[in-house]
Amino acid sequence: MSLFSLRTIQSALFAAGVLFAAAGAQAQQVLRVSAIPDEAPTELQRKFKPLGEYLEKKLAMKVEFTPVTDYAASVDGLINGKLDMVWFGGFTFVQANHLSKGKVVPLVQRVEDEKFRSVFVTTNKSINSLADLKGKTLSFGSESSTSGHLMPRSYLLAAKIDPDTDLKRISFSGAHDATVAAVAGGKVDAGALNISVWEKLNEQKKVDPNVVRVFYTTPAYFDYNWTVRSDMPDALKKKITDAFLALDSAKPEDKAILDLQRASKFIPTKAANYSNIEAAAKNAGLLK
Structure with a gap:
């Protein structure tokens, strides 16, 4: 191969490299x-x-x-x-x-x-505390949700309530607004969701607070x-x-x-x- 050809190939490779990088x-x-x-x-x-x-x-x-x-x-x-x-x-x-x-x-x-919270909501007049959830049905949000599952679950456990054994049934709605819809529609007795979505749904009048109400608000967490x-x-x-x-x-x-x-x-x-x-x-x- 001639020196000219080698330099031509090297130049082409260099140009291609510049174009690739660009x-x-x-x-x-x-x-x-x-x-x-x-x-x-x-x-x-x-x-x-x-x-x-x-x-x-x-x-x-x-x-x-x-x-x-x-x-x-x-x-x-x-x-x-x-x-x-x-x-x-x-x-x-x-x-x-x-x-x-x-x-x-x-x-x-x-x-x-810095100080986020979750709320538990219900339409059931007999539910007024976490203890009242025993034997009832409950919807979380997504299984990987902090405010719709993990922290609500941790506060239930702290209250000596194991959602897997003490409740009649738990389900996962997939999203906070879907949890409220499940509660409002009577599919479950109660639901847990983040307070921000709850407040937004109320502001937008997408939920009737006289029908679906908060019965427990968690302590704050990041x-x-x-x-x-x-x-x-x-x-x-x-x-x-x-x-x-x-x-x-x-x-x-x-x-x-x-x-x-x-x-x-x-x-x-x-x-x-x-x-x-x-x-x-x-x-x-x-x-x-």
Whole structure:
């Protein structure tokens, strides 16, 4: 082979490498985002749209929201590189952190998530405490939900009530709004869901509080956060964090975004905040 031919091939390979690298860099200009499906997919899309548009401007990159079928898919998507950022519940974050061996990082949470709570609701006039659930039917949300299953279960256990043996039947609705629908429709005697969705359904008049009522509210615990993979470039992590922290409820355009997220503001968070949830999950046998 002539020196000319060799140099031609080397030049071609170099050019191909540059093009490949450029294509890769271009591909990374999309932030792939998702969220645990704790509400209807259409509702999740509606809530994220203004936030996604805001992030696109702040990050100078395209932001795509992809709904997932279940909680497990959100965890799998992030730790296997199909997603870049996910809105997790506390327990889902713990699962992702556990399965990835610490290769995910929670960036921000709503200030409300420092002291989150769950509510138990019913239409049954004879149910007024957790003890009254014995022999009754109860719906949780998703099995992997912090506020719709793990924490309600942990408070039942603390009250000496084992939902698997002391209740007539437990079921999983898959989402908080579906739990309320199951209770309102008489499919179950009671249900557990997060307080934020309960308050939103009441504000939107999608539930009659004179028929479906809260009979127990849990103590506070850490919950939701926005999580990314640890291998995300530090510069991008900082840009995302700064974008969330910059949202200001005093600005009308920012307040509209925050209101959809049911947040007064976002604050930094860290993995250590979810140690109590990890302990509760292990105690309930939900994390091996």
